[in-house]
Amino acid sequence: MLRSVAAKTVRDTRRAMLWWSAGLILLVAVMCASYPAVRDNKDLSDLIEQYPEALKGFVAFGGTVDYSTGAGFLGSELFSLMVPLLLIIAAVAAGARAIAGEEENGTLDLLLSYPLSRRRLVVEKLVGLAAELVVLLAVLWIALVVGAHLASMNVSAGHLAAATVGAGLIGLDYGCIALLLGAAFGRRGVAIGGAAVAAVATYLVNSLAPLLDVLEPLQRISPFYHYSVSDPLRQGIDPGRTAVLVAIALLAAALAVPALDRRDLSS
Amino acid sequence: MIDVVRAEGLTKSYGRARGVVDLDLAVVPGEVFGFLGPNGAGKSTTLRLLLDLIRPTSGRVSVFGLDVRRDGVEVRRRIGYLPGDLRLYPRLTPRELFTYVGHLRGMRGTGDAVVVSERLGLELDRPIQALSKGNRQKVGLVQALMHRPELLVLDEPTSGLDPLVQRVFYELVREATSEGRTVFLSSHVLPEVQHVADRVAVIREGRLVLLDTIDALRAHAFTRVEVTFAAVPPPAAFAGLPGVREIERRGAVVLLALEGEADALIKVLAQHTVVALDIHEADLEDVFLSLYGEAASDAA
Numbered sequence: 001m002l003r004s005v006a007a008k009t010v011r012d013t014r015r016a017m018l019w020w021s022a023g024l025i026l027l028v029a030v031m032c033a034s035y036p037a038v039r040d041n042k043d044l045s046d047l048i049e050q051y052p053e054a055l056k057g058f059v060a061f062g063g064t065v066d067y068s069t070g071a072g073f074l075g076s077e078l079f080s081l082m083v084p085l086l087l088i089i090a091a092v093a094a095g096a097r098a099i100a101g102e103e104e105n106g107t108l109d110l111l112l113s114y115p116l117s118r119r120r121l122v123v124e125k126l127v128g129l130a131a132e133l134v135v136l137l138a139v140l141w142i143a144l145v146v147g148a149h150l151a152s153m154n155v156s157a158g159h160l161a162a163a164t165v166g167a168g169l170i171g172l173d174y175g176c177i178a179l180l181l182g183a184a185f186g187r188r189g190v191a192i193g194g195a196a197v198a199a200v201a202t203y204l205v206n207s208l209a210p211l212l213d214v215l216e217p218l219q220r221i222s223p224f225y226h227y228s229v230s231d232p233l234r235q236g237i238d239p240g241r242t243a244v245l246v247a248i249a250l251l252a253a254a255l256a257v258p259a260l261d262r263r264d265l266s267s
Numbered sequence: 268m269i270d271v272v273r274a275e276g277l278t279k280s281y282g283r284a285r286g287v288v289d290l291d292l293a294v295v296p297g298e299v300f301g302f303l304g305p306n307g308a309g310k311s312t313t314l315r316l317l318l319d320l321i322r323p324t325s326g327r328v329s330v331f332g333l334d335v336r337r338d339g340v341e342v343r344r345r346i347g348y349l350p351g352d353l354r355l356y357p358r359l360t361p362r363e364l365f366t367y368v369g370h371l372r373g374m375r376g377t378g379d380a381v382v383v384s385e386r387l388g389l390e391l392d393r394p395i396q397a398l399s400k401g402n403r404q405k406v407g408l409v410q411a412l413m414h415r416p417e418l419l420v421l422d423e424p425t426s427g428l429d430p431l432v433q434r435v436f437y438e439l440v441r442e443a444t445s446e447g448r449t450v451f452l453s454s455h456v457l458p459e460v461q462h463v464a465d466r467v468a469v470i471r472e473g474r475l476v477l478l479d480t481i482d483a484l485r486a487h488a489f490t491r492v493e494v495t496f497a498a499v500p501p502p503a504a505f506a507g508l509p510g511v512r513e514i515e516r517r518g519a520v521v522l523l524a525l526e527g528e529a530d531a532l533i534k535v536l537a538q539h540t541v542v543a544l545d546i547h548e549a550d551l552e553d554v555f556l557s558l559y560g561e562a563a564s565d566a567a
Contacts, residue, residue: 002359002363002366002367002370004370005371008367012282012358105354106352106354107354107355107356109315109320109350109352109354110319110348110350110354110355110410111371112318112319113318113320113339113343113346113350114343114368114371114372115340115343115344115371115372115373116340116343116371117339117340126332140293235452264320264322265315265320265321266322267311267315267320267322267352
């Protein structure tokens, strides 16, 4: 685990990832356990049916709100907000640690005194960040496959994988924004704060766009739009939307290279 | 022969006074170049410019004749660097850190790390966070030395090391230069530089105030005469005496520099009541004091 900066980056978060994994498993377990009761509760379905559209917008995933099927239930309860939110938090923390964390700890001076270009450092940190997410996504996916099977949700492992990948990519987007801000300013607080503001703002833009006409043109720049408009739990992976989410992450990471390269490291 | 380090008009400005101003210097292969100055004089700034950790405001710096920015990876492959403010990964053990550095440097293993650690008396398998400051400094030295770099850039290398370990460090430096490798080290204390350096540059408030060989400085050696009088002697009491300079005066204690014959001075002293007299060969620190006055006194 000490063969490269990327490998060491993953190694450093072993313990944190254990806790994140435990949290994700618990979340999936509780949700799956409650599914049969929710599905069979006619009053609840009726109530949700009467929700104003604005409220539905916040829990809609894949364009619909439907608690009577496994796919609809998982979409609204887990994938509309909870799972992407948790993955964004994990990814932003990791993205902020990647460069700004090393700089604040003072280890970046030593690291960049080795034959390692700043571009290479950013690439290694991006790979490390992605690898951490892959581990969390694998745990999440396995928990979902098991949970969905036990609760008879009738959602295929492939569709669960598609939804999991989408949530992972939206996490990666904000993680890369944190990486970029960390590279540009060298401060973990700025990286976390900036990425959090970006996440909240783009989430609200996407959720409120159907209600507020002024926001409508902005909706398409929100990663949440591309994430939630596709319907992976029923339709499987949406290559176009997936590509957009990947592109946003890569763009942010690519901008981190000149951002880091053009400035002095703080001592 | 190409200079190992060459700075031309090197300037790094920060908002306030910190930084370096119009620095010109050249370090030649195989020498130990001592960089002396008080804390905050710009030593670390200069060293960090060599490593391309920070970029100059103006001027140029090259290492091995290569541009430190454009060819930074190649330059840093051939440098071993010990930061002045050394921060390591607290959870790693020294052995793990050296393994990591070995991979980052593209080495097969850890090179000289184990041998040098043994000589410095560094324990390899305790987490760095459990090590004393001196032991952490050893870790810093080992990671700088392990790949036998052509150039060692060491910022305050002996800080925190006990005298015995310092001696091992001086040995390591001599071994490096005997193999034709070059050492650029900084310090805020003269004796350290005097011990190993062939040449010394004194920097103060970002400017080079002196650059000379240690031997040339020694040639300025003089006798130091410290006289304690019963009463404060008149200000010009020792002016105009041949070979005598008054360096410093603290009340009735007068410090004089004497070159050549002592007779004239003794005759003048005899006219006063002398409480105590201390005479010894000046060390380099005194040479500094007398040659460069204020500037050097802060530096030394």
